[in-house]
Amino acid sequence: MKNFSDIIREVGVIMAIVKNSKQLGNGYYRLDLADSIIARKGIPGQFLHIKISSDNVYDPLLRRPFSIYDINRDKGIVTIVYRVVGRGTQILKEVDRGNHLDVLGPLGRGFSTDWKNKFLILIGGGMGLAPLYFLAKKLVTSNRVLVLAGGNSEEDLAFFNESYGLLDLNLLNATLDGSTGYKGNVIELFEEQLSYYNPDYIFGCGPRGMLKRLKEITEEHNLMGEISLEERMGCGYGVCLSCVCNTEKGNQRVCKEGPVFNINEVIFDGQD
Ligand SMILES: Cc1cc2nc3c(=O)[nH]c(=O)nc-3n(C[C@H](O)[C@H](O)[C@H](O)COP(=O)(O)OP(=O)(O)OC[C@H]3O[C@@H](n4cnc5c(N)ncnc54)[C@H](O)[C@@H]3O)c2cc1C
Numbered sequence: 001m002k003n004f005s006d007i008i009r010e011v012g013v014i015m016a017i018v019k020n021s022k023q024l025g026n027g028y029y030r031l032d033l034a035d036s037i038i039a040r041k042g043i044p045g046q047f048l049h050i051k052i053s054s055d056n057v058y059d060p061l062l063r064r065p066f067s068i069y070d071i072n073r074d075k076g077i078v079t080i081v082y083r084v085v086g087r088g089t090q091i092l093k094e095v096d097r098g099n100h101l102d103v104l105g106p107l108g109r110g111f112s113t114d115w116k117n118k119f120l121i122l123i124g125g126g127m128g129l130a131p132l133y134f135l136a137k138k139l140v141t142s143n144r145v146l147v148l149a150g151g152n153s154e155e156d157l158a159f160f161n162e163s164y165g166l167l168d169l170n171l172l173n174a175t176l177d178g179s180t181g182y183k184g185n186v187i188e189l190f191e192e193q194l195s196y197y198n199p200d201y202i203f204g205c206g207p208r209g210m211l212k213r214l215k216e217i218t219e220e221h222n223l224m225g226e227i228s229l230e231e232r233m234g235c236g237y238g239v240c241l242s243c244v245c246n247t248e249k250g251n252q253r254v255c256k257e258g259p260v261f262n263i264n265e266v267i268f269d270g271q272d
């Protein structure tokens with residue numbers, strides 16, 4: 001059995017250099033980190049576990065998980081996009097270019113990317129659009145891709161519309177206030193699109209209630225796909241069991257067996 005230091009060595013603690021940290025508007029931030037190992041190894045759907053507190057200070061105590069938004073392998077840069085929601089992200093947004101951040105990663109199981117000549121639909125709600133961007137970038141090279149982007153308003157989706165808009169794919173919006181695209185949530189938009197399209201495979205990421213409904217719809221339409229789950233995390237590498245979710249295979253660790261799971265495996269019980 002592996003001991004704690006074996007696991008840490010395997011996971012790899014990396015001191016990544018902050019290359020760029022900037023506000024994107026509407027509470028979103030972008031952080032570019034220079035690290036050749038993560039940039040070489042990271043795949044879509046994996047995440048980084050970032051120590052927010054500075055050296056020898058453990059407040060906040062726990063690391064914070066963020067999906068890989070993009071990787072520039074040539075330059076050795078990995079990017080995350082995040083929203084400020086609490087203390088950790090408040091501190092993170094203050095990091096300056098040239099600072100070092102203590103990062104574990106890349107962690108977890110990512111999305112499958114080995115698709116060719118397929119029609120694929122990616123459904124993202126809110127920050128769920130962050131991990132899907134890197135996936136979309138991979139998939140568009142040899143597949144037809146439709147991205148359904150859901151948010152509260154046009155302003156909420158502005159950054160993602162700009163970034164996804166540069167890729168060779170079709171992009172549709174759903175906004176709760178109807179300021180752009182379909183008026184309603186992204187799952188309703190997905191249901192509407194299923195009357196025109198029959199995707200070979202789907203990918204989803206977003207709030208739990210959205211993913212639960214997505215699973216119901218994929219079952220009704222006999223579709224297959226993958227979703228990325230979010231749970232509060234402790235260690236991030238499979239030891240503390242704080243992130244377990246219920247699946248057809250029993251309890252699984254979101255940080256280790258996930259965060260990406262086959263949609264038909266996940267059991268959404270309890271509260272949304
Ligand atoms: C695998 C994974 C990938 C993620 N990727 C991204 C990403 O790419 N961009 C991004 O902005 N966020 C992402 N998150 C969520 C991010 O980790 C949290 O927003 C962050 O940890 C909040 O830290 P905080 O100290 O600012 O907020 P806290 O003070 O810890 O919490 C503030 C609020 O956010 C909620 N919250 C905190 N963590 C989570 C979580 N893990 N899941 C759901 N709600 C949470 C809390 O319930 C609370 O309401 C991801 C989470 C996971 C598990």
Ligand code: FES
Binds near residue numbers: 244253
């Ligand atoms: S966060 Fe510790 S086991 Fe997943």
